[in-house]
Structures are given as C-alpha cells and as structure tokens.
Amino acid sequence: MMMSENPTVALVGPGAIGTTMAAALHEVGRTPTICGRSAHERLELRYSGGRVVVPGPVRIDLAEIKNKFDLVFLAVKSTRVAAAPWLSALCSAKTVVCVLQNGVEQKTLVAPYLSGGPVLPSVVWLPAQREPDASVWLRGEARLTLPDTPATSVVLAALRGTRCSVDVAVDFTSVAWRKLLQNAVAGLMVLAGRRAGMFARTDITRLSLAYLRECLEVARAEGATLGDAVPQEIVDGFQRSPADLGTSILADRQAGRPLEWDCRNGVVQRCGLSRGIPTPISDLVVPLLAAASAGPG
Numbered sequence: 001m002m003m004s005e006n007p008t009v010a011l012v013g014p015g016a017i018g019t020t021m022a023a024a025l026h027e028v029g030r031t032p033t034i035c036g037r038s039a040h041e042r043l044e045l046r047y048s049g050g051r052v053v054v055p056g057p058v059r060i061d062l063a064e065i066k067n068k069f070d071l072v073f074l075a076v077k078s079t080r081v082a083a084a085p086w087l088s089a090l091c092s093a094k095t096v097v098c099v100l101q102n103g104v105e106q107k108t109l110v111a112p113y114l115s116g117g118p119v120l121p122s123v124v125w126l127p128a129q130r131e132p133d134a135s136v137w138l139r140g141e142a143r144l145t146l147p148d149t150p151a152t153s154v155v156l157a158a159l160r161g162t163r164c165s166v167d168v169a170v171d172f173t174s175v176a177w178r179k180l181l182q183n184a185v186a187g188l189m190v191l192a193g194r195r196a197g198m199f200a201r202t203d204i205t206r207l208s209l210a211y212l213r214e215c216l217e218v219a220r221a222e223g224a225t226l227g228d229a230v231p232q233e234i235v236d237g238f239q240r241s242p243a244d245l246g247t248s249i250l251a252d253r254q255a256g257r258p259l260e261w262d263c264r265n266g267v268v269q270r271c272g273l274s275r276g277i278p279t280p281i282s283d284l285v286v287p288l289l290a291a292a293s294a295g296p297g
Ligand SMILES: NC(=O)C1=CN([C@@H]2O[C@H](COP(=O)(O)OP(=O)(O)OC[C@H]3O[C@@H](n4cnc5c(N)ncnc54)[C@H](OP(=O)(O)O)[C@@H]3O)[C@@H](O)[C@H]2O)C=CC1
Pocket: 012, 013, 014, 015, 016, 017, 018, 035, 036, 037, 038, 075, 076, 077, 078, 080, 081, 082, 083, 084, 086, 100, 101, 102, 124, 125, 126, 127, 128, 129, 130, 247, 248, 260
C-alpha cells in the first residue's frame, strides 16, 4: 500500500481511549480531526507525571466534514452503531479504519459500514478511565498490538514517536484472544459491582480460573495458540493491579449505559456453541450481563 509518511488522521469517539490517542497525536504535532457525540471545547488526558490538553472543537455535525482521511481511529464502544455515519463522512475506499475496541470481531462488525476500505483490528492494552468532568486518567502505559497487514504501515506512520507504542504481531489471533480472555473475566466485576480488588478473594479466584479455562478452550478452537498458564497469568495480573482499577464495562454499568457484553463475553458462548464446546459458565454469565445491559425491569 502506497501511503504518505504523514497520513491525515481523524478520530471518532473522544472517550477514554479516544482522548488518549488524540493526546498522543497532539503531543507530537499531529492533532487529529476529532468527531464525537457531545460537544467538548477541549480534551484532557492526565497521566502519571503530567497532562495533555488537546484543543477542540470536537465536531458533532457530519456536515462539517469536507474531506476524506487516510486513517480513521474508531474509538466508540462496539454498541454504538449510531457512530456509523461518521465513517461514511470521513472515509474513502482507501481510508484505513483502525478499530480501537475490545473483542475479536472488529473486522466483521465494522466492514458493513465501509465501502470496501481496509479495516484494521487492534488490541488496546491501555487502562484509561474517564472522570466525571470528561477528562481521562491514563493508568498505565499506552500500547497497541496490530496485525501485520499492508494497512498497518499507515498506523505506524501516524503513531511514530508518540507515547503510544505499537507492536506488530505475526500471530495476531492469539494476542487478540489473550486480551479477550482478560476482558471476559473482567465482566465478573460488573456482576459483583466491584473493581480489581475483588480478585483477592479465593472464591473469585476459583471462579475466574474456571471461567478462563472455558474461554481458553474456545480460543484454541478458534485458532489461538495460548498456553495452559494463561488463566493463572490473567488472574495474577488482576491481583497485582490497584484495588480500585476498574474496567470500561464496569464504568458503563455504573453509568447505566449499554454494555459490550456480546463482544467480550457472548462471543465465547457463541463460538463454543458453533464448535460443540460446552460453556456452562458463559451460559450463566452472558444472560446476566445481557439483562444488566438491556433489561427489561
Ligand atoms: N477504557 C479502557 O481502559 C479500555 C477500553 N477499551 C475498549 O475501547 C473501546 C472504547 O472504550 P472507551 O474509550 O472506554 O469508551 P468511552 O465510553 O469512554 O468513549 C466512547 C466515546 O464515544 C463517543 N460516542 C458515543 N456515541 C457516539 C456516536 N454516535 N458518534 C460519535 N461518538 C460517539 C462518546 O461520546 P460522549 O463524549 O458523548 O460520551 C465517547 O466520547 C471499547 O470497545 C472498549 O472496550 C479497550 C481497552 C481499554
């Protein structure tokens, strides 16, 4: 793919992840065109040791978009299909859309909204928390993993020299499923209404390990190469985290917003079903998350 060393960049969804990416680009003089649902005069990122203010405006009117971009970062929740018109406004058939969402199905979910341009999935490792004043607290290193595709070079060019590091994975499927397992078990925080501190409990550790082993079997059937130690490593990771570290799906639950239960938990149950793998823990967790998301009641 022929691409400029300085791709034009737009970003849709200036929330926890979107603000982090906008700030990373702004710091190196590559401020993206920012598109969202709510008007914000500026975006603010706090991290250990400093803060970055990204000047607005956040564009909320599609009519303001007069040209197409080389690269669009899509950082809305996977539940927000209402953001799709932004993609028509911002993308030509050559635009690379880099999806900054959790899950292993980004390509399938986003491609229908594009006119054939490349969709680049990513694994987003950074823990970012949106505060009540809409500023964002980045609680760790900013890092993405991308698959090795012709479109990847556009993202590497846009993010070179920024605070967001990028790894390119030859076996992206395995990395994406590894992160999916972490997200799936984080769903238990929604059901308990608690943050990472809950993983100090031995009963939660036991449940988490059983759920993760179920997810691991499905991940392997889907082509991921992941070792037997992964469930314990993921639980260890939560146990090492600050007790007050949340997860984006818990933030949504606490704010009464729709939950990404399907792309983070439902996917394990769906893939298990299609491959004849029993998923008894998913069969309990998924309906509870779905009901928490959508009711009724
Ligand atoms: N937060 C985290 O630490 C991590 C999140 N992720 C994943 O990243 C993705 C994004 O999550 P996160 O940043 O936490 O989500 P947030 O809810 O913080 O941000 C979403 C943003 O999208 C905007 N938005 C909503 N609807 C629309 C629309 N129709 N058009 C344009 N913009 C819209 C919201 O607007 P408004 O300003 O009005 O709210 C908000 O700015 C999710 O898939 C999540 O699972 C992955 C790793 C870590």
